[in-house]
Amino acid sequence: MDLFKIDEVAKECGLTKRTIRYYEEIGLLPSPQRSEGNIRLYTQEDIERLKKIVAAKDVLGFSLQELQYYMQAADQLNDQRQNYRQHTERFSPEERKNKLIEMNQTLDEQLLLMKRKISSIRTLQAELEELRVRVRQGLAKLDQEIGKES
Known part of the structure; x- marks a missing residue:
């Protein structure tokens, strides 16, 4: 399973790292697993979820x-x-x-x-x-x- 750092996820989804962390904080995105160095590691499923959130927010103005x-x-x-x-x-x-x-x-x-x-x-x-x-x-x-x- 491929794992992605927050910088890669932010770039892929068109979000800032701060926004991704905020989405985690309010429960829109589950907290990702972390590396031994406590770095957030996201799955492709996390990326797809973020893209769905972005689409709902941008397209529908939620x-x-x-x-x-x-x-x-x-x-x-x-x-x-x-x-x-x-x-x-x-x-x-x-x-x-x-x-x-x-x-x-x-x-x-x-x-x-x-x-x-x-x-x-x-x-x-x-x-x-x-x-x-x-x-x-x-x-x-x-x-x-x-x-x-x-």
């Missing part, structure tokens, strides 16, 4: 609280999926159905968070578009006034 909730739901879903895959043959059809219902509920929670964020973005977009219409109307009026004065 706050830290939203990121924590989103990542907890992602972890829960991952655990549910692994459990389902590992034990499918041992589960009765009813148990499989219940497991799938749990996964569906977790997905619903994640999607609801995204829908709320997208709705907020659309509301802001609509406000800006309305303002742009008013500005353009003002410009058109001024163009007419300037044209009459010439």
Whole structure:
């Protein structure tokens, strides 16, 4: 298993070392293993998790609280999926159905968070578009006034 130092991880994920340490501190990223010299050593899985965090933060504009909730739901879903895959043959059809219902509920929670964020973005977009219409109307009026004065 390849292990990476914090400098390499920061560069790969487009984050600062300070941000990575902060994400560890608040629980977004599990504390990594350490070398004998107490240097943080990250796995490829840690890097992928950080990339997922960065994407949720950048693309959806999640706050830290939203990121924590989103990542907890992602972890829960991952655990549910692994459990389902590992034990499918041992589960009765009813148990499989219940497991799938749990996964569906977790997905619903994640999607609801995204829908709320997208709705907020659309509301802001609509406000800006309305303002742009008013500005353009003002410009058109001024163009007419300037044209009459010439």
